Amino acid sequence: MSTATVPSTLTVALIGNPNTGKSTLFSHLAGVRQRVGNYPGVTVEKKVGQVQFGQQRFELIDLPGTYSLAPRSLDEMVAVDVLLGRQADVGATQAVLCIVDASNIERNLYLVSQVLEMGLPTVVALNMIDIAEGRGIKIDVATLATRLGVPVIAVQANKGRGLLELKNALLTAAQSPVNVRENPFPQAFQQEVAQLERLLSTNQLPASTADGQTEQAARDAALRFLAERLLLDSGGYLETSELFRHLPELKTTLATARQRLKAAGLPVPAVEAMVRYDWVGRIVDGIVTKPRQREVTSSDRLDRVLTHKWLGTLIFALMMLLVFTSIFAIAKPPMDWIDGGIKALGKWTGQRLAEGPLKSLVVDGIFGGVGSVLVFLPQIVILFFFIAILEDCGYMARAAYLMDRLMSRVGLSGKSFIPLLSSFACAIPGIMATRVIENRRDRLTTILVAPLMSCAAKLSVYMLLIDTFIPATVLGGCLPLQGLVLFAMYGLGIIVAAAVAMLLKRTLLRGATPPFVMELPSYKWPSAALVLHRMVERGWAFIQRAGTVIFAVSVLVWAAGYYPHHSAEVEAPFALRKEALEIRQIELQRISPDDHEQLDTVAKELETLEKQIDGAYLQQSYLGRAGHFIEPAVKPLGWDWRIGAAAIASFPAREVVIGTLGVIYNLGDVKDETEPLKDKLRDATWDGTDRKVYNIPVALSIMVFFSLCAQCAGTLAVIRRETNSWRWPAFTFAYMTVLAYFAAMATYHLGMLFV
Amino acid sequence: MTVLSSLQIGQTAKVVTIAGEDEISVRLMEMGLTPGVTVTILGAAPLGDPLELEVRGYRLSVRRVEAARIEVQTG
Numbered sequence: 067m068s069t070a071t072v073p074s075t076l077t078v079a080l081i082g083n084p085n086t087g088k089s090t091l092f093s094h095l096a097g098v099r100q101r102v103g104n105y106p107g108v109t110v111e112k113k114v115g116q117v118q119f120g121q122q123r124f125e126l127i128d129l130p131g132t133y134s135l136a137p138r139s140l141d142e143m144v145a146v147d148v149l150l151g152r153q154a155d156v157g158a159t160q161a162v163l164c165i166v167d168a169s170n171i172e173r174n175l176y177l178v179s180q181v182l183e184m185g186l187p188t189v190v191a192l193n194m195i196d197i198a199e200g201r202g203i204k205i206d207v208a209t210l211a212t213r214l215g216v217p218v219i220a221v222q223a224n225k226g227r228g229l230l231e232l233k234n235a236l237l238t239a240a241q242s243p244v245n246v247r248e249n250p251f252p253q254a255f256q257q258e259v260a261q262l263e264r265l266l267s268t269n270q271l272p273a274s275t276a277d278g279q280t281e282q283a284a285r286d287a288a289l290r291f292l293a294e295r296l297l298l299d300s301g302g303y304l305e306t307s308e309l310f311r312h313l314p315e316l317k318t319t320l321a322t323a324r325q326r327l328k329a330a331g332l333p334v335p336a337v338e339a340m341v342r343y344d345w346v347g348r349i350v351d352g353i354v355t356k357p358r359q360r361e362v363t364s365s366d367r368l369d370r371v372l373t374h375k376w377l378g379t380l381i382f383a384l385m386m387l388l389v390f391t392s393i394f395a396i397a398k399p400p401m402d403w404i405d406g407g408i409k410a411l412g413k414w415t416g417q418r419l420a421e422g423p424l425k426s427l428v429v430d431g432i433f434g435g436v437g438s439v440l441v442f443l444p445q446i447v448i449l450f451f452f453i454a455i456l457e458d459c460g461y462m463a464r465a466a467y468l469m470d471r472l473m474s475r476v477g478l479s480g481k482s483f484i485p486l487l488s489s490f491a492c493a494i495p496g497i498m499a500t501r502v503i504e505n506r507r508d509r510l511t512t513i514l515v516a517p518l519m520s521c522a523a524k525l526s527v528y529m530l531l532i533d534t535f536i537p538a539t540v541l542g543g544c545l546p547l548q549g550l551v552l553f554a555m556y557g558l559g560i561i562v563a564a565a566v567a568m569l570l571k572r573t574l575l576r577g578a579t580p581p582f583v584m585e586l587p588s589y590k591w592p593s594a595a596l597v598l599h600r601m602v603e604r605g606w607a608f609i610q611r612a613g614t615v616i617f618a619v620s621v622l623v624w625a626a627g628y629y630p631h632h633s634a635e636v637e638a639p640f641a642l643r644k645e646a647l648e649i650r651q652i653e654l655q656r657i658s659p660d661d662h663e664q665l666d667t668v669a670k671e672l673e674t675l676e677k678q679i680d681g682a683y684l685q686q687s688y689l690g691r692a693g694h695f696i697e698p699a700v701k702p703l704g705w706d707w708r709i710g711a712a713a714i715a716s717f718p719a720r721e722v723v724i725g726t727l728g729v730i731y732n733l734g735d736v737k738d739e740t741e742p743l744k745d746k747l748r749d750a751t752w753d754g755t756d757r758k759v760y761n762i763p764v765a766l767s768i769m770v771f772f773s774l775c776a777q778c779a780g781t782l783a784v785i786r787r788e789t790n791s792w793r794w795p796a797f798t799f800a801y802m803t804v805l806a807y808f809a810a811m812a813t814y815h816l817g818m819l820f821v
Numbered sequence: 822m823t824v825l826s827s828l829q830i831g832q833t834a835k836v837v838t839i840a841g842e843d844e845i846s847v848r849l850m851e852m853g854l855t856p857g858v859t860v861t862i863l864g865a866a867p868l869g870d871p872l873e874l875e876v877r878g879y880r881l882s883v884r885r886v887e888a889a890r891i892e893v894q895t896g
Contacts, residue, residue: 134851138844172877173853203878300842335842339850343858356878369880375867467882471868474884581848582871583887586880 075123076240077157079148081181082165083174084131085460085587087193087223090596091165092128094226095233102603104790106155110144111501114156119233126163127156133173135180136295136338137303139504146295149184150288158284161187161240163232165223168198168205169588171354175346176339178214182247183294185287187239190218191232197588202361206353213349215245224593244283250345251294254330255337258323262293269313297323298338365460365588372464382468385461386487389452393491394522397444404444408437426628427621435620438718439613442494442780445522446608447601449488449495453502454600456484458592462502463584470582476564477571479503479582482512486563489519490556493781494612497788498604505580511570513788514798517781518563520556520773527723527772528555534744535765551766555773562774562805608784615783620718627689627715627726636682640675647672677729684729689715703771703807704764704814706752713771718779723772763817767810775806823895825860826872826888833861834893841890853877854891 080095082088092100096115105112113128127148130141137143144153151158164181166174181188192207211218217235221228249256267289296304297320310316324334372378412433419425456462462484470480481503489496496516503509520528529552536548637644651668654661684690693711700710708730716723724743731746750759776782782795789795828834836858839846853876854860861875871884 133848136847136851138847170877170879173879176851176853201878301844333842335847336839336850339847339855343853343855360875360878370864373864373866373873379867463882467866467871467873470882470884471866471870474870578843579845581845581887582882582884583845583848583852584882585852586873586882588880 074121075125075157076160076236077125077127078161078163078236078240079127079129079159080163080165081129081145081149081177082131083133083167083170083177083585085585086131086165086167086170086174088128088131088165090593091191091193091221091223092126093596093599094223094229095124096126096128102607105144105153108140108144108790110141112155117233119237122233122237124233124236125157127159132177134177136299136335138299139303140506141504143303149181149186150291151284152288159186161189161236163189163191163236165191165193168192168195168220169201169203171198171203171205171350172343172346175349176342179250179342179345182214182216183249183287184291185244185247185283187242187244188216189232189235189239190214190216191221191223191228192218193221193223195220196222197590201363202357204355209353210349213353215247224590248345250341251337252332252341255297255327255332255341258297258327259290259293262297262319262323263289265313265316265319266293266309296320297327298335300324300334363588365590368589369464369586372461373467378464378468382465386465386484389449389484390487390491392452393445393449393488393495397448397491400444401441404440405437408433408440412437423628423631427624430628431621431624434624435617435718438620438780439609439616441719442492442608442616443605445492446495446498447605449491449499450601450604451597453484453499454597455592457502458590458596460587460589463586466502466584467586476567478508478511478567479505479580481584482508485512486516486519489516490521492521492523493517493519493778494608494784495604497781497784498608500788507571507575507577508580510789510794511567511575513785514570514794514801515563515567517776517778517785517798517802518559518566518774520559523719523778524555524772528552528769530724530743531765531769534747535760535762551769555769558770558773558809562809566801566805607787611787612780612783615786616718616780619779623689623715623718623722625688626692627684627687627729629688630686631683632686636686637679640679640682644672644675644679647675680729681731684711684726690730702814703767703810704761704818705768706750706759708750708759709768713775713777716772716777761821763814763821766817767814770813771806771810773806774802774809776802822892824889825862825874825891825893826885828862828893828895830862830864832895833859834895835859837892837894839891845887846890849883849887849891852881853879854881860891860893 080088080092092113092115095117097117099117100113100115103112104110110130115126115128117124117126129145129148132142132145135142135146135149137146147153148156149159149162162181162184164178166178178190190211192205192210195205198205207218207220217239219228219231219235221232251259292304295302296309296316299305300320327334327337372381412429415433416425416429419428453462456465465484466480468480469483473480473482482500484502485496485499487496488499493516496519497513500509500512500516503512532548532551536551539547541547541550647668651665651672654665654668658664689711690707692714693707693709696710696714697705697707700707700713705713708727712723712726712730715726727747728743731743731750747760748758751757752759776799782799785795785798786792822837823834825834825836836854836856838856839849839854858876863873863875863880865872866882869885871882872888874881874883874888
């Protein structure tokens with residue numbers, strides 16, 4: 067597209083199997099000059115970097131790691147489209163850089179064989195030769211290049227070695243004509259492909275965006291590739307494409323062609339793997355030598371321990387405990403700093419502003435909003451610190467391996483475990499971590515149930531209510547009731563999540579079980595640069611794409627709690643007392659300025675009065691009115707309007723419920739559960755009566771509601787970002803709110819039977 | 822002839838065919854489990870499933886139901 071027409075920029079696509087050091091190579095080549103985003107309309111991550119090499123500028127496109135170019139997932143479809151020059155948003159690919167893991171060369175060459183068929187200038191980067199040598203594998207690189215017909219450059223991506231040669235080779239390859247490459251398929255198969263090609267070309271398909279002098283060659287290669295894929299991939303991604311609508315006869319044409327091939331002993335789809343691995347066998351024959359007996363490496367020994375039945379499970383549990391407690395505990399101080407720092411900054415700014423809506427907007431709305439975005443950062447950065455290490459060192463796949471049986475009971479795979487575990491600290495990084503799940507339906511299911519896990523913010527709500535209303539008795543001499551209730555809340559989330567996951571996988575997200583088939587890569591030391599890069603990248607992505615939504619919701623909720631702010635009306639009942647106190651204060655300061663006791667008493671009374679006025683303002687605000695408005699709806703849960711208003715106010719973040727209750731009960735904006743708030747809650751009565759609002763069933767009803775509801779703008783914003791549609795956050799909010807509402811109602815009514 | 826999932830841990834066998842034409846079969850073959858290739862069962866996860874295999878010099882994890890599609894010949 068636009069970049070392709072600039073002659074000084076060469077568009078290079080970087081492709082390779084997962085776990086080959088592809089990201090490391092990309093980072094080394096592109097440095098900090100890279101942009102991360104999504105391909106338009108899909109959630110596949112697009113990474114583009116700029117590389118300057120002498121006079122030549124490269125635009126390097128990092129394609130998703132893939133084992134094959136048979137497009138069976140969205141990731142693979144995007145990879146194919148970029149290579150074919152059909153992907154909008156990036157330039158037509160002018161050269162391909164294919165990274166190959168030398169220690170695993172046979173399986174890596176499978177992808178190379180597919181890439182070579184695309185007819186593009188190609189360079190192979192042979193990575194991890196050191197690891198291969200450690201295993202006694204020897205590779206004759208020069209002969210390998212001759213046999214492949216493309217340059218093969220030995221690199222050490224983690225050390226940045228061989229990059230200069232690589233850029234040189236890319237430049238030369240892009241300027242030279244592409245050699246005719248051997249087609250590994252038997253004659254009968256090639257004939258079928260040729261026939262299909264004619265059918266497609268007479269119908270003027272496909273449209274390629276390739277231009278320049280290589281236009282015709284590129285178009286031919288793209289057409290042949292497409293024809294071949296159509297023939298090979300029954301049930302693949304291409305069958306959902308436009309093509310089948312344009313060419314209604316295509317389906318039967320393909321079916322009969324496959325019949326003929328089967329009769330000729332070339333069954334589709336098996337023929338592709340057999341033919342390509344045969345080709346791989348011929349390529350490596352005599353030039354890749356392995357020891358007869360595979361040498362037991364330190365990675366193998368480590369694997370024996372880490373996947374051991376008991377020891378492996380124990381180490382896994384300890385490791386998860388470390389990750390989990392870190393998100394909880396290590397994140398806490400920086401979260402408090404951010405919270406305190408932003409509040410202080412807001413206060414400092416507020417002191418320079420006159421009383422009024424502007425001050426409140428700046429201090430509570432804007433600074434509050436920024437705070438509610440930034441406060442998530444420590445958890446996100448810490449979780450991705452661990453995930454990057456676990457992924458880069460090769461343990462992530464083992465974690466999925468160890469947990470797969472457990473997760474498969476609810477229809478998911480082991481890959482869902484870490485995202486769900488992380489959601490116990492905070493659903494936001496948890497949902498962001500679901501990118502490790504390749505299968506779209508599994509990933510979506512995981513995203514949709516992740517907010518059911520009891521996160522740190524829900525914990526603060528549980529703690530307040532349990533401390534206030536659940537008696538600290540010990541059942542049967544060993545079971546503390548309070549702990550039991552807390553455990554029940556966590557258990558409720560897990561059980562409901564399991565049930566919802568099972569239900570979703572049987573209804574909305576039904577489909578064939580995806581293959582679990584997963585590589586268990588060799589262990590290696592994680593790269594510090596890559597880990598750091600991932601942390602920064604994830605944190606920034608969150609601020610950029612979820613931050614605005616969270617901020618907007620915070621400001622909206624601030625406005626609802628502030629306006630209409632009729633000061634005359636609200637302050638009138640307090641005016642006389644306030645004036646009297648203020649006069650008394652002035653008198654005291656004049657008559658007996660040393661009587662601190664009296665002065666303090668007056669100051670305290672004034673403060674209490676101010677808090678009462680704040681409470682009155684909130685009651686008069688739109689938020690307070692909304693609380694009153696929904697009171698009939700929340701009454702069946704045992705709630706009064708105050709709880710309703712607090713639940714609405716907690717939308718930007720769940721823990722806000724405590725602060726809002728504090729304001730409603732005239733205590734000001736309390737942070738954690740405090741004794742005065744507990745007392746107020748215990749004493750609260752229904753308006754105009756002396757009937758207590760709270761009892762154990764009401765407290766349980768609130769807890770159950772918060773355990774299951776999606777009252778979290780951040781979570782919904784991240785779901786929106788990760789699914790690229792408002793449909794899924796809307797669905798999450800709807801199903802969770804309905805679930806929470808009825809579960810809370812049932813809890814209340816059941817509980818009332820025992821009171 | 823038997824299927825891979827019924828082998829013992831530590832056993833080695835040669836792949837004969839892969840049953841099925843769906844995504845799972847294709848993925849198994851793409852990962853290098855093609856007729857004639859040697860495969861060893863290295864272990865099983867703590868809950869008995871999935872299995873850890875060695876094929877073409879690398880480690881692969883497959884579920885038992887997936888391994889049951891792989892017909893193998895021992896000895």
